[in-house]
Amino acid sequence: MRTVIEGAAVATVDAAGTEYTDGHVVVNGGLIESVGPGPAPDYLPADRRVDGRGCLATPGFVNTHHHLYQWATRGLAQQSDLFDWLVRLYPVWAGIDEDTTAAAATAGLVRLARTGCTTAADHHYVFPRDAGDLLGATVHAAGEVGIRLHAVRGSMDRGTSTGGLPPDSLVEDTAAALDGTGEAISRWHDPSPGSFVRVAVGPCSPFSVSADLMTGAAELARAAGVRMHTHLAETLEEEKQCLSEFGCTPVQYAERLGWTGPDVWLAHGVHLSDGAIRTLGESRTGVAHCPTSNARLGAGIARVADMLAAGVPVGLGADGAASNEDGGLGGELRQAMYLARLRDGAASFDARRALWLATMGGAACLGRQRELGSLEPGKLADIALWRMTGVEHAGIADPVAALVFGSLPPLALLLTGGNAVIEDDESCLVTEADVARDLNAASVKLARKAGMLR
């Protein structure tokens, strides 16, 4: 199956930053066959020719941090900071089950795809007893929507009785959490090239996980050859607690427990000293930057420009939709650029850097920089084709600036592995009205269980 896209502006995001104002992308057998200026060679037989005039082709975006189950618990704890927000939401999340998780994950993945995302990492760390197969529901949802999933099997084993933040009823015991993580790896992890499902280990955060679970999870991950993910250095309150409890900063704590390295990516990394940034850069530990969520919870502004200068692989994350009700990835490019400029000035961060974070930066966080993140021959054919001809974008000569500075354009086409996921701004594989109806039912069910509705 060969697809030829012609007549489009192309931002390849390759190492040289190559762009074409009028170029082509040829897809064959799930991979990119060629990219270049002008039309594709006319001797190539094509099963499908896409008229890309007025469009911009970019690599599909990579979302490096999310909690899909939270799609069913949006709009709550609107004025809270992180710890207060968590304490208010834990009792609602205690009600999730396989059905609500499936509905929330499908809706969240549709939203991601509609905003240009072709690969998503989902950090699922709430496993109420007898809730059914929550990870399986998420894996199934990703297959239905058609995007690649990195399922992070999260865990919490530190409830309030042992100094943690979550209620005891919501945590697993350490051995059960490790067993569940091992089972997820053997059941779902597909290490093959072009894989649509990979698994990572993901103890939730220092304030909800014991040191034993952190080290046990690291051993398990390294024995199985899977990646490691956790929340770190999100708020000043977390840093304060870490200093008083462990006598070190969150990054020193992570380092002590074996949680730095090229196989680790951390969510947030907002409050980092120069030394901490150096540690992450030297160890090539990745960071999932979640600008909207950080703003929503008033957590702070991550030092993205400093991290990039130190060699830290930085990607973008939508984060859970309970702290980012938009839940899309496309808007995070603009948000990341704006927050970086608020911190370091207007010249510190440009649109192309934001595009890099969403593509190559994200691919590096997930260890897939050879397969994903740029439009180059041999890479997976995960491609977003943005329509730039509407009133919102017409007249902006630089299409990458229109994409990042402007509102998010409609998608003419979104491909994963060469197959259409979105066409003319609508899902090809699921009916969005049904997804919205199921999501609403799931949200009502959870609100009722939590006593918020009668």
Ligand SMILES: [Zn+2]
């Ligand atoms: Zn998160």
